[in-house]
Amino acid sequence: MTTVQSAAAPPTAIRPRVVARTGLYAVLAANVAVVAYFFAQAGFASNALIVIGRLTGLSSALIMAFQLVLVARLPWLDRRIGMDRLTSWHRWTGFSLLWTLLAHVVFISFGYADGAGVGPVTELVDLAGTTQGVLRAIVALGLILVIGAVSGRYARRRLAYETWHFIHLYAYVAVVLAFTHQVAVGTTFTSSSAATAYWYGVWAVALGSVLLGRVVLPLWRNTRHQFRVSAVVPESDNVVSVHITGRDLDKLPAQAGQFFLWRFLTRDRWWQANPFSLSAAPDGRSLRLTAKAAGEGSAALRHLKVGTRVFAEGPYGAFTTLHRTRAESLLIAGGVGVTPIRALLEDLDGRTVVIYRVASERDAVLYDELRDLAHAKGAELHLVTGPPVPDKLAPHELTRLVPDLADRDVFLCGPPPMMNAVLRTLGDLDVPKQQIHFERFSLAG
Template sequence: MTTLQEPPAATRAGVRPRVVGRTGLYALLLANAVVVAVFFVQAGFASNTLIVLGRLTGLYGSLLMAFQLLLVARLPWFDRRIGMDRLTSWHRWTGFSVLWLLLAHAVFIVFGYAQSSSLDPVNQLVDLAETVEGVLRAITALAIVIVVGVVSARSARRRLAYETWHFIHLYTYVAVVLAFTHQVAAGTTFTSSTAAKTYWYAVWGLALASVFVGRLVLPLWRNLRHQLRVTAVVPESDHVVSVYITGRDLDRLPARAGQFFLWRFLTKDRWWQANPFSLSAAPDGRTLRLTAKRAGDGSEALRHLKVGTRVFAEGPYGAFTTLHRTRPDAVLIAGGVGVTPIRALLEELRGHAVVIYRVATDQDAVLYDELRDLAHAKGAELHLVTGPPVPDLLAPGELTRLVPDIAGRDIYLCGPPPMMNAVLGSLRELDVPKAQIHFERFSLAG
């Protein structure tokens, strides 16, 4: 199609935001690991080897536990640069590292003291719990961490409802408090060095403050400030509905096309449930819009919302934005209802864009009329690709046929996981640089 196009956007120069955010986290963790090692050495080694190893694994387990809190604090600076899905994934694997370090800490300490006292390990553990302040709290914390680790394993996670898993996961905060009080009571660094004691109080204080601010203070402040309400509920098809939301001073809400919120609609039967939905239109400072496909009770209830319903929204979240542009032109690839952030991104993007919309049938093309009109107005190309999941209709050959210069463009990808995995494989075969591929797995956001 030929229409007037916007001037091509300049290629973003300098270090990529995701690299800045990731490097910042790595540098923070490494610097603290070095500080912990220095304080550990300063405290001395007046114990047998097992006890020394137990102390070291305990210290690094504590450090990673505090780092875990930072990863899920939802601090805007990190979230916009890294994305909640990646931060959540790092939190998961850091959690398993914490579990193994704390298990190693317990085993080394118990067997180390048993070696010194000639007690068997079981009696030695009982003796430590009865005679050393904080050890019983540490045992309780370790038990909680083990339970959380077990239910977080993929096989167990698939069998649990999200609400059940989340409720169990909240006990991690109890484990954090118990572990810290154990460290205060029995930790060698606390008893041997004022500087180390100050350091650990600062580490735990900043980690807990990050969670408090990012997960509680910031959402409460934004919702009190913006007073969000439903203004319209528009069925897009038998299975898809759009909800329009307005409020005060929305021009001061730092939301961007491609981001999502955790939406909580304050009705008597759904107020307790938050669902992640992307913005399906670029924020204009007056209205927010989400579009959702019926996939469960939460999304089905959207169709029955009444105008005026109060909304509590946590966010905006996500790094699926134009902040990460590296090239003047772009390819936007959407699958099914994954078109919602793609449609919003197309509205905001500058430069030439090619939109590829993958659906099973024409009837599944959500917001297609809007997308077609927007593509026409922006001078973008729009390709509707229909057909069953097999064979793969977005194989490397088909992508290069639709977009011959695909390796020289930014690619934004959103859709069902199988489709996304297939497209990512095609892009690898086409040697598209990773820095130009932008995607977010919204299923992790809840």
């Protein structure tokens, strides 16, 4: 095994995640202020219901644009905040968007119905038939309602990612329809040349971000690097490592701890994208992923042929040494969650402690590599085996293994139940949140 010695970035008092999050909030707050100014400048209708309806409509437009930025997979944001957190924010702003859109329709319908002396449903039907852009807005609302329904926890757990992702693509159709509605009937949009230029700018930035992060960057990187499978190595009965080569990999901005969305361009799997972490720190010559057979996609990796073309989206993730706050670290891995942990160990200097939690020794994939790497780096390695109960990473057990736990950064990756239990333990031990680093695979459409 070849160990790549790379100097880890020193811990910094300036937390990249805080900087990025504060920047996003500041940009959003500034845009809210600008929208409020243009709304007031356009004047108010005599009917309070219409005023509220227009304001909720503008809020919906701003939220929709913000949502696009959250899922654009822009590298600067992704490296500092992480796709999982950005996806979580996208989900909650999505429900906010749904409610503001419904409020917009309700208040506008009741407001205009009050002036016309008809019912709100009759007025809405009349607006759809006589006012340019209203029918398109109703179609956009219907699409967003469908997307909101499949984004609920119950539906999301029962849909294949590809199905959910395909339905989610209709959100872009809804965005275009909503924008054309705003152009056609938005009083604030047309109130002044400055307001018109502002809204065109907002939508250009939002849609441009998606085009850049989701289309241009992946196509450019794959065209440049020409990824191919160079080796397929079984690690155990149900775990396999896939080695990837390509051109100019030293120019690929990948870090230990990150993951890619991998598409192996075979006849039956080209359409399926799977998120797998790098299981070795990038060395400029090759990449390696290691996956456990948990479904058809991951099980099929064992049968890949050398030379298979690969389309890789990424690198993604904030689970890197960029977020270190302390000179010393604790790495906790569970099961196949050892893959990014093993890669991170290559990037860390200082007195590092590694805890690898598995049910039995036969489940400890990559353990020989981890042991050799820990020896080479001067790290302390603990293999913890046994059933989930009793909890062998409970507070007293964890402090026994790592007495100076509170003075270390903690990097955690493993199955969700194990991660949740360890996070509770770290909370019980009063480990500061800024020293705890973890990431979940949450993919936004």
